[in-house]
Amino acid sequence: MNEKQPTIVDVAREAGVSIATVSRAMTGGSVSSVSRRKVEAAAERLNYRPGYYRSDPIKEAKHFIAAVLSSQTNPYYAAMCEGITAEAARSGYKLLVFSYPEGTSCETVAADLLDLRPAGALLAGFPTERSVNPETTRASLMRIQEAMPLVAIGPPVEGIECARQTLPDPSQCVRKAMAHLCMLGHRRIAFVGGDRSARFSTIRENAYYEEVQRYSCRRDPMYVMLTGTNVQAGELGVSILLGNHAREDHPTAIFAINDLVALGAMRQLHRMGLSVPGDMALVGCDNAFFTQYLTPSLTTIDLHPYEHGRSAVAELIMSISAGKPIAFNQSFESTLIVRESCGAALGVRTFEDAP
Amino acid sequence: MNEKQPTIVDVAREAGVSIATVSRAMTGGSVSSVSRRKVEAAAERLNYRPGYYRSDPIKEAKHFIAAVLSSQTNPYYAAMCEGITAEAARSGYKLLVFSYPEGTSCETVAADLLDLRPAGALLAGFPTERSVNPETTRASLMRIQEAMPLVAIGPPVEGIECARQTLPDPSQCVRKAMAHLCMLGHRRIAFVGGDRSARFSTIRENAYYEEVQRYSCRRDPMYVMLTGTNVQAGELGVSILLGNHAREDHPTAIFAINDLVALGAMRQLHRMGLSVPGDMALVGCDNAFFTQYLTPSLTTIDLHPYEHGRSAVAELIMSISAGKPIAFNQSFESTLIVRESCGAALGVRTFEDAP
DNA sequence: ATATCGGTTGTAAACGTTTCCACAGGTCAA
DNA sequence: TTGACCTGTGGAAACGTTTACAACCGATAT
Numbered sequence: 001m002n003e004k005q006p007t008i009v010d011v012a013r014e015a016g017v018s019i020a021t022v023s024r025a026m027t028g029g030s031v032s033s034v035s036r037r038k039v040e041a042a043a044e045r046l047n048y049r050p051g052y053y054r055s056d057p058i059k060e061a062k063h064f065i066a067a068v069l070s071s072q073t074n075p076y077y078a079a080m081c082e083g084i085t086a087e088a089a090r091s092g093y094k095l096l097v098f099s100y101p102e103g104t105s106c107e108t109v110a111a112d113l114l115d116l117r118p119a120g121a122l123l124a125g126f127p128t129e130r131s132v133n134p135e136t137t138r139a140s141l142m143r144i145q146e147a148m149p150l151v152a153i154g155p156p157v158e159g160i161e162c163a164r165q166t167l168p169d170p171s172q173c174v175r176k177a178m179a180h181l182c183m184l185g186h187r188r189i190a191f192v193g194g195d196r197s198a199r200f201s202t203i204r205e206n207a208y209y210e211e212v213q214r215y216s217c218r219r220d221p222m223y224v225m226l227t228g229t230n231v232q233a234g235e236l237g238v239s240i241l242l243g244n245h246a247r248e249d250h251p252t253a254i255f256a257i258n259d260l261v262a263l264g265a266m267r268q269l270h271r272m273g274l275s276v277p278g279d280m281a282l283v284g285c286d287n288a289f290f291t292q293y294l295t296p297s298l299t300t301i302d303l304h305p306y307e308h309g310r311s312a313v314a315e316l317i318m319s320i321s322a323g324k325p326i327a328f329n330q331s332f333e334s335t336l337i338v339r340e341s342c343g344a345a346l347g348v349r350t351f352e353d354a355p
Numbered sequence: 356m357n358e359k360q361p362t363i364v365d366v367a368r369e370a371g372v373s374i375a376t377v378s379r380a381m382t383g384g385s386v387s388s389v390s391r392r393k394v395e396a397a398a399e400r401l402n403y404r405p406g407y408y409r410s411d412p413i414k415e416a417k418h419f420i421a422a423v424l425s426s427q428t429n430p431y432y433a434a435m436c437e438g439i440t441a442e443a444a445r446s447g448y449k450l451l452v453f454s455y456p457e458g459t460s461c462e463t464v465a466a467d468l469l470d471l472r473p474a475g476a477l478l479a480g481f482p483t484e485r486s487v488n489p490e491t492t493r494a495s496l497m498r499i500q501e502a503m504p505l506v507a508i509g510p511p512v513e514g515i516e517c518a519r520q521t522l523p524d525p526s527q528c529v530r531k532a533m534a535h536l537c538m539l540g541h542r543r544i545a546f547v548g549g550d551r552s553a554r555f556s557t558i559r560e561n562a563y564y565e566e567v568q569r570y571s572c573r574r575d576p577m578y579v580m581l582t583g584t585n586v587q588a589g590e591l592g593v594s595i596l597l598g599n600h601a602r603e604d605h606p607t608a609i610f611a612i613n614d615l616v617a618l619g620a621m622r623q624l625h626r627m628g629l630s631v632p633g634d635m636a637l638v639g640c641d642n643a644f645f646t647q648y649l650t651p652s653l654t655t656i657d658l659h660p661y662e663h664g665r666s667a668v669a670e671l672i673m674s675i676s677a678g679k680p681i682a683f684n685q686s687f688e689s690t691l692i693v694r695e696s697c698g699a700a701l702g703v704r705t706f707e708d709a710p
Numbered sequence: 711a712t713a714t715c716g717g718t719t720g721t722a723a724a725c726g727t728t729t730c731c732a733c734a735g736g737t738c739a740a
Numbered sequence: 741t742t743g744a745c746c747t748g749t750g751g752a753a754a755c756g757t758t759t760a761c762a763a764c765c766g767a768t769a770t
Binding site: 019 | 717718722
């Protein structure tokens, strides 16, 4: 965190030109293409960023912290952002949210953070979640960590360790949902939504397999529909799911990887003439605002993103004032919100049902 | 936009101390309390902010623009934020969103913007929408405008003129909704939601009165329910509305000031045993994502916040490169999204119905 | 041949700020 | 009274950077 950053003088020496030429090259002044190439190469070698003369005490005094969220649309991250904002304001820090379009690379994020040099940075879901090239992602994260206190929210990615990584156990929601459904008597439970490029999705998928095992549920590869994460994904997933099975092999319950998928599933079920929860129990995930207003209202899992955002900021600010990463080790329980979409217990359980 | 900002030297002269003392006073070094007071007084008088030594070309080169949104929760602003992000990315600018808790004053925003000195600033809904003290709000806006190109989105506030103020006509949605409902034969139309402290709300309320006049609708002060802007506001509004009138005086249609209010209204109507659109037509506003999934799906007005955000950024960037405010004068049509919640035409229109 | 010109470069001076250093003045104990 | 030791202060140097200025180089025009 305290190593000397290279200055324009270092770059000039490395490139064999004057500092004026380096400055012009960086700011788009008129330089010959050969000089520009030399400067760029040298800057790249030294990992130089202009603007470091904004020295530390200033950024400290300014009390800016930066947050990068993987999505603004997603209600989960929206709620988290509110928590982040609230806690930052409470503790006197100003919050700057870097807003990027989908699919921005981690290198871009790192470059921008190093340009701005806030007092600390918060990475939520991004960019550990999806990465084109793990190696450059790793390097970028390292560069950020060297320059400022960093707290990442989300499941850790193998080989990419952050100083502080805080996460609600991403499989817990699956376990709670499966426990609830099995308690109600379901043993044919489908998993709808998600995709293999998203880390949280595969974690939940794996948790699903474990729970299927634990409760001796029906093991059927066709019960897993990784169709995506939006409303259409739910519609598509259900139509494939039910199209692929004879009526008597239909699952009796669906766990949807998020509430949008659950919504799509509910619509498609309705379209196909199946009732929820009569013919199919349904559990969503995220406790999105609209779930309480659906008919039937949706049983879902609250991951408490607001509190999680708050706590991540608190952790970050403690790290900033301590000058070193602080282990916070707060655990986040997900809570099951029972509503109408699972109905009553399935059938009557007799001794024959027991293993 | 180009006046000299006061420097530490000015403050030192004004306070009658050395620049070193000023610097120490600002960064929390050891200074006597009397010096500190002198420095603070001088800084206040001159409106001094440290950090201006980050000279103009840097902020230009970095291509940071800042956006301040009045709310992150509101789906309207969320969509606008996406548009802003997209356009900023497209044109190579980095977008920083200042995230504040509800009710932050305009002075705070101005101070932060002047600290960061981005290449340009975008104010959406905030802080022209609600202001505690119009005079300080005005002064703060002026300070921002002196320091950087500024584009404000939202209805202008009397006495507070921005260099560039871009807005979708906030009354147009009311006019389109009323025209649609009247075309369907309704003449007893209620206005539910909003509150007098929000500028956009009173503009729409006034537009409602005008349209009531134009179409010779029933004029009834109890048809106007300024109960707020969330789901509960809709529930409350409808229960008062219907509680206050004999059955034959019930309105036949409701315009809700936004989709959340419409959702609440729909629920309350359902609870009271009235069907939509059978017993009551309903129009919302904002075309929030969930409206298409309601049963019945909600007729609403799309204000095109995404495009509006894009265009505001385009305008801002043109102003930045031109070095002066650019009039863009793009108009934003709201569009009526006809769905199920208004049903078919009300009754059969005979010659007697005509005025 | 010389003059002119556009493009590229380095030197050095700015910029607004922090920080090192030395000094002035005060307090306190011997 | 002296010496030691604080505290607050200003001068000046340093920081990393941009930029005005002058010099240089090669090419083209006369």
